[in-house]
Amino acid sequence: GKVAFKLNGNSLEDENGKLIYVNVVDGIATLEYTVTSGYSSAVYELTAVFENMIYDRAVSSTDLVIYG
Incomplete structure (x- = not known):
């Protein structure tokens, strides 16, 4: 399966505006992402959304x- 990530409900996108998906390997999805300067010191909601043809x-x- 694959995982998409959201920050405060906004899907993370790459520099070309495409949604970022990462593959799940051994039950773990790892993403290296630089938060832009548009985010100030605060608490944000980070959401991971898992999608797969077999599982819910x-x-x-x-x-x-x-x-x-």
């Missing part, structure tokens, strides 16, 4: 804290 869609959220 799964969603999980947690707080992402940015310190400045």
